[in-house]
Amino acid sequence: xxxxxxxxxxxxxxxxxxxxxxxxxxxxxxxxxxxxxxxxxxxxxxxxxxxxxxxxxxxxxxxxxxxxxxxxxxxxxxxxxxxxxxxxxxxxxxxxxxxxxxxxxxxxxxxxxxxxxxxxxxxxxxxxxxxxxxxxxxx
Amino acid sequence: xxxxxxxxxxxxxxxxxxxxxxxxxxxxxxxxxxxxxxxxxxxxxxxxxxxxxxxxxxxxxxxxxxxxxxxxxxxxxxxxxxxxxxxxxxxxxxxxxxxxxxxxxxxxxxxxxxxxxxxxxxxxxxxxxxxxxxxxxxxxxxxxxxxxxxxxxxxxxxxxxxxxxxxxxxxxxxxxxxxxxxxxxxxxxxxxxxxxxxxxxxxxxxxxxxxxxxxxxxxxxxxxxxxxxxxxxxxxxxxxxxxxxxxxxxxxxxxxxxxxxxxxxxxxxxxxxxxxxxxxxxxxxxxxxxxxxxxxxxxxxxxxxxxxxxxxxxxxxxxxxxxxxxxxxxxxxxxxxxxxxxxxxxxxxxxxxxxxxxxxxxxxxxxxxxxxxxxxxxxxxxxxxxxxxxxxxxxxxxxxxxxxxxxxxxxxxxxxxxxxxxxxxxxxxxxxxxxxxxxxxxxxxxxxxxxxxxxxxxxxxxxxxxxxxxxxxxxxxxxxxxxxxxxxxxxxxxxxxxxxxxxxxxxxxxxxxxxxxxxxxxxxxxxxxxxxxxxxxxxxxxxxxxxxxxxxxxxxxxxxxxxxxxxxxxxxxxxxxxxxxxxxxxxxxxxxxxxxxxxxxxxxxxxxxxxxxxxxxxxxxxxxxxxxxxxxxxxxxxxxxxxxxxxxxxxxx
Numbered sequence: 001x002x003x004x005x006x007x008x009x010x011x012x013x014x015x016x017x018x019x020x021x022x023x024x025x026x027x028x029x030x031x032x033x034x035x036x037x038x039x040x041x042x043x044x045x046x047x048x049x050x051x052x053x054x055x056x057x058x059x060x061x062x063x064x065x066x067x068x069x070x071x072x073x074x075x076x077x078x079x080x081x082x083x084x085x086x087x088x089x090x091x092x093x094x095x096x097x098x099x100x101x102x103x104x105x106x107x108x109x110x111x112x113x114x115x116x117x118x119x120x121x122x123x124x125x126x127x128x129x130x131x132x133x134x135x136x137x138x139x
Numbered sequence: 140x141x142x143x144x145x146x147x148x149x150x151x152x153x154x155x156x157x158x159x160x161x162x163x164x165x166x167x168x169x170x171x172x173x174x175x176x177x178x179x180x181x182x183x184x185x186x187x188x189x190x191x192x193x194x195x196x197x198x199x200x201x202x203x204x205x206x207x208x209x210x211x212x213x214x215x216x217x218x219x220x221x222x223x224x225x226x227x228x229x230x231x232x233x234x235x236x237x238x239x240x241x242x243x244x245x246x247x248x249x250x251x252x253x254x255x256x257x258x259x260x261x262x263x264x265x266x267x268x269x270x271x272x273x274x275x276x277x278x279x280x281x282x283x284x285x286x287x288x289x290x291x292x293x294x295x296x297x298x299x300x301x302x303x304x305x306x307x308x309x310x311x312x313x314x315x316x317x318x319x320x321x322x323x324x325x326x327x328x329x330x331x332x333x334x335x336x337x338x339x340x341x342x343x344x345x346x347x348x349x350x351x352x353x354x355x356x357x358x359x360x361x362x363x364x365x366x367x368x369x370x371x372x373x374x375x376x377x378x379x380x381x382x383x384x385x386x387x388x389x390x391x392x393x394x395x396x397x398x399x400x401x402x403x404x405x406x407x408x409x410x411x412x413x414x415x416x417x418x419x420x421x422x423x424x425x426x427x428x429x430x431x432x433x434x435x436x437x438x439x440x441x442x443x444x445x446x447x448x449x450x451x452x453x454x455x456x457x458x459x460x461x462x463x464x465x466x467x468x469x470x471x472x473x474x475x476x477x478x479x480x481x482x483x484x485x486x487x488x489x490x491x492x493x494x495x496x497x498x499x500x501x502x503x504x505x506x507x508x509x510x511x512x513x514x515x516x517x518x519x520x521x522x523x524x525x526x527x528x529x530x531x532x533x534x535x536x537x538x539x540x541x542x543x544x545x546x547x548x549x550x551x552x553x554x555x556x557x558x559x560x561x562x563x564x565x566x567x568x569x570x571x572x573x574x575x576x577x578x579x580x581x582x583x584x585x586x587x588x589x590x591x592x593x594x595x596x597x598x599x600x601x602x603x604x605x606x607x608x609x610x611x612x613x614x615x616x617x618x619x620x621x622x623x624x625x626x627x628x629x630x631x632x633x634x635x636x637x638x639x640x641x642x643x644x645x646x647x648x649x650x651x652x653x654x655x656x657x658x659x660x661x662x663x664x665x666x667x668x669x670x671x672x673x674x675x676x677x678x679x680x681x682x683x684x685x686x687x688x689x690x691x692x693x694x695x696x697x698x699x700x701x702x703x704x705x706x707x708x709x710x711x712x713x714x715x716x717x718x719x720x721x722x723x724x725x726x727x728x729x730x731x732x733x734x735x736x737x738x739x740x741x742x743x744x745x746x747x748x749x750x751x752x753x754x755x756x757x758x759x760x761x762x763x764x765x766x767x768x769x770x771x772x773x774x775x776x777x778x779x780x781x782x783x784x785x786x787x788x789x790x791x792x
Contacts, residue, residue, distance in 0.1 A: 033435035040440050048446035076441050077517045078451065085450035088413065090457050093514075128438050129536055132445045136529040 004089065011094030012064035013043050013071070014036035016108045020063055022115045040066040042111075043076045047103040050110025051082045052135075057108045068100070079103045141168065143237050143290060145190070152231030153192075153250075154185045157216040157786035162186075164750050166775035172744070173754040174770065176762045177780030179400070183756040183789035184302065186780075187726050191300055193233040193248040195293055196264060200302055200726065213252035213260045220254060220783045224660040228253040237290070237722075238272075243301030244272040245277065246287070291721040294324045298713040302726040306706035307699050313589045315681040316381055321709065322681070325717040326651045328644055343367070343635045346610075349617055349626050357728040359613045366606045366633050373599045380592040387585045394578050399568040404559070413556045418698060420549045425695025430539040441528035445522055451522050458515040488681075573599040610634075651716065652677050658712035659705075662747050666704050670737035675705075700732040700733055704740070711748055721754040725728060729761040741766040744773075 003062055015023070023042055026034045034042050050056065071079075083092055083099040092098055118124050146165045150156040157735045164173050176182045188198040213220050216228045250264035269283040273339060280286045291299060299319065309317065343363075350360035398410060419608040444451065476497050479487045487493050498670045557579060563571040618627045663675055663685075673693070674686040684692040685705065697705065707728070714723060728744070729737050744755070757766075777792040 033438040035435065036432070037435075044443045045439060045446075048443035051450060052446035069374045073513070073517055074521055075443070077454075077514055077521060078447050080630055081450040081454035081518060084457060085453045090461055125435055125438060127188065128442065129434055129532055132438065132442055133529060133533055135448075135537070136445050136525065 003097035004087070004091040004098060006094045007097040009068055009100050010022075011068060013040065013060040013066050013068050013100065014059065014104055015043070015065045015111070016057075016059045017063040019108060019111050019115075020065075022111050023065070026114060026118060026124075029118055029124065031125055032118065032123040032125040033059065033128060038066075038070070040070045043107055044071070045072055046110035046114060047079060047082060047107040048110070049113060050106035050131055053109065053113050055109030055113060056086075056102070056105045057112070059108060063102075082106060105138065142751050143239060143243070143722060145235055145722045145724075145754065146188075146238050146242055147234075147236040148189065149232075149304075150189050150237075151233070152216050152229060153189055153214060153233055154212075155182050155216060155782060155785065155787040156185070156189075156789075157218050159787045160787075161318045162776075162778055162789055163791075164752070164754060164776055170773050170775045171749065172770065172773045173752070173776045173778075174762060174767075174774050175754065175756045175778045175780060176759060176792075177756070177787075178759055178782070181780040181782040183726055183758075183780060186756060187300055187302065187724055189233045190235065191296065192250075192264075193235050193246050194267070194287060194291065195296065195718070196248065196267065199297075209287040211262070213254075214250045214264070214545050215252035215261050220252060221711065225254055225256050241272075243272045244286070244290070246283075253716065254326075259385065291312060291719055293715070295717050295719060298717065299719075299721050300724045301710060302724070302728040303703055303707060303728045304396060305389065306703050306710075307395070307731060308388055308392055308693065309706035309709070310683070310697075310702050311388070312585065313384055313592075314683070316384070316592075318677070318681040318683065320381075321713050322648060322651050322655060325655075325713050326647055327718070328647055331640060331644050331647070335637060335644075338637050338640070339632055342630060342637075345626060345630060346613060347632070349623055352617065352620050352623055354612065356616050359609060359616060361663070361687055363606065363609050363613060366602060366609060370599065370602050370606065372601060373595055377592055377595045377599065380588055380595065384585060384588045384592065387581055387588060391578065391581045391585065394574055394581060397569060398571070398574050398578070399569055401565075403563070403565050403568060403571070406563055406565070406569075406571050409556055409560055411554060414699065416553050417548055418544065420553070420697065421698035423546050423549065425692065427539060427542040427546065428543060428695075429692075430535055434532065434535045434539060437528060437532040441525065441532055444525045445529065448522075448525065451518055455515070455518045455522060458518060458530040465502055469501065472497060476501065649679070652679075653679075654716050655709070655712045658715055659708045662707060662708035662711050665743050665747055666708065666740050667701065668736035675708075700736055703731045715748070716750070720751070722754065723748060724754045724756070726756045727758060727761060728755050729757065729766070737761075737763075738765055738769060741769040744770065 004011050023039060026042065027033050028035075034045075037045075079094065080099055083102040084090065087098070096120070114124075117127055120127075144164065144166055146163070147161045148164065149159065150162075162175070166173065173181065175186065181697045184200040185198075187200045190196050191200075214229055228251050230249065232247060232249045237246065238244045247268045247270075248264060250262065253261045253263070255261060267283045267287065269280040269286050270277040271280050271286070278607050346360055346363065350356045401407065401410075405451045475482065476494065480493065481487055481493060481497070485493075487497070557575060558603055560575040561572050564577075565571065614630055616631070617623045656675055659675045659677075660673075664673060665671065671688055676684040676686065678684075683694060683705075685694045685697065687693050707725075711723075714721075729740060732740060744753075779790045779792055781788045781790065
């Protein structure tokens with residue numbers, strides 16, 4: 001059981017160094033829904049996506065993607081919810097560093113999955129919108 | 140500042156201009172326009188060709204320069220050629236006088252056609268010669284092309300001498316490349332590009348010299364050389380494809396022009412139907428693109444909520460169980476405790492129990508981070524909006540599918556129209572069926588070329604990234620060698636300078652884009668006949684948007700006439716920003732425009748590009764008595780072209 005300590009969240013949202021190009025590809029691809037998205041929005045999407053897929057991967061090398069202050073309240077609470085669900089202990093809410101360690105690892109898993117989707121057949125925005133609608137309906 | 144004018148054009152035996160024809164085009168300061176009127180085939184396009192032929196040795200504007208089999212015709216007038224015996228030749232020339240108010244330059248191009256047999260001939264033309272006024276004398280310029288390029292270089296000629304009717308497809312597929320080329324042409328960044336080239340060559344030389352330091356460096360150098368060669372090849376291919384696409388577009392435009400000459404009403408009805416359907420198709424595609432943008436926004440917003448739904452719901456439960464204190468700031472509580480006051484204002488001096496309760500509340504609030512208290516409400520709000528977002532996503536997807544269906548139906552109708560046209564066989568009229576086949580082939584050719592160019596561009600981007608990685612690897616490898624540290628510093632320095640120059644280049648192009656858009660907004664709103672103000676935008680990908688007052692992009696739904704005005708605005712903006720003060724010649728400026736719009740444009744034409752001599756070549760239909768009346772006070776010279784018996788007569792009006 002992880003022990004949590006009171007800590008401030010990091011200044012930057014970090015990603016795996018080698019996945020930076022995936023964020024760029026997702027912004028540039030014709031069929032991508034992320035063409036006009038901000039990097040922080042893509043990060044939150046990737047983290048949620050990775051969480052949904054159950055893929056959490058440790059970072060080997062870190063690179064700042066965006067300033068953590070750029071996140072809105074809604075985005076922060078989506079990320080905190082993911083961390084809270086993972087930790088199963090509300091003490092994590094005071095451990096800012098640990099929250100972001102968890103979501104950055106889910107984002108790594110998420111972005112790798114999104115890259116596979118992008119490289120696959122079909123249009124990414126069609127696939128993702130279908131998945132979102134079906135996932136919502138299945139509850 | 141007033142630009143250069145064409146003061147006089149003298150044509151001798153060129154195309155349908157038999158013998159010598161002199162056209163005076165000198166304008167007064169308050170009437171900087173000329174009008175040359177003629178029916179189709181009278182010689183308007185060849186007058187444009189005369190100017191470009193004299194200046195550049197090329198004829199861009201196809202009139203009757205090709206016969207039915209697309210074989211070229213002689214430069215020399217047909218009547219004169221017929222009088223020649225075999226192995227005889229005839230000569231001609233085009234002379235153009237240029238100056239601000241009085242002659243400063245005389246451009247001259249001589250040419251000849253040799254008759255080999257009755258059906259065979261050979262065309263030749265001489266180098267451009269330029270006489271320049273020097274005091275009272277005329278001196279022949281030693282480097283005429285240099286002088287010409289100072290007045291009107293080849294790469295910007297299309298922004299000064301053009302056929303407005305060919306602009307109908309300007310904003311068709313791949314228009315972004317045309318816009319980009321135009322911006323580059325007027326940006327004068329040749330020096331910058333030359334500097335970048337020099338730096339890249341220097342870097343290559345340094346790398347090459349250092350590559351002997353180790354086997355690995357040598358290997359890397361070979362890979363870099365190979366990659367650079369691949370990139371050069373790709374760039375050449377992309378440029379070549381761009382030229383092919385533009386040639387195809389021009390051919391397509393000419394084919395469409397020929398189709399307009401068909402006299403059969405049924406054929407014209409089908410062409411009108413097609414134009415209407417193409418307009419509708421463009422509109423529906425634009426609508427579909429707008430729906431896709433909306434879907435994408437919803438994916439980005441709804442996606443995280445739906446994918447993290449389980450986590451959000453669990454958080455909601457946890458936060459409720461935490462029995463969070465009310466959302467009260469800790470420092471507010473401290474103040475109350477210090478002042479011995481209750482939240483309601485009651486004095487707690489003599490109420491120690493209530494003070495204790497306040498203290499306990501403060502401990503509770505301290506226990507939980509303030510933002511966590513807000514979190515309970517935030518999470519609830521996020522969960523609540525999920526259904527609405529997904530519902531909206533579903534609705535947009537449905538609308539997009541509907542549009543897909545409509546687009547498919549329009550495409551079907553277009554195909555049916557094309558099939559009907561292919562079956563027409565009308566003797567003594569335009570060969571509608573053949574033109575239709577030709578049109579379809581050209582469209583397919585254009586689309587194939589565009590796709591090919593797109594793939595090459597993606598490939599180029601990938602190769603450039605690879606090259607960058609190889610260079611970095613080379614630098615890292617070199618840095619391991621103690622004695623090459625200075626070389627590495629030099630390479631790093633060169634890379635920094637290249638980055639800086641590229642950044643300057645980007646800034647310059649961005650500024651030029653801004654200037655172009657500024658001018659386009661002025662011209663377009665001046666010329667467009669609708670009672671509305673439009674905002675034109677141009678982004679860094681060279682995509683244009685024409686926003687109405689509701690901020691909706693109308694580019695996809697502009698009529699042929701509106702598109703022509705937009706293209707005219709763009710070309711005019713380029714000519715003004717280019718810095719070259721050359722005169723402008725426009726063939727058929729009002730061809731696609733009818734009725735009230737035509738009158739509106741005609742009344743505003745003189746205002747646009749004031750200080751620049753503009754010569755309009757118009758058909759009799761365009762230059763109606765109404766248009767003539769509207770332009771009257773702004774026109775210095777008027778001519779009429781009449782083609783009869785193989786020759787055009789030029790008459791001053």
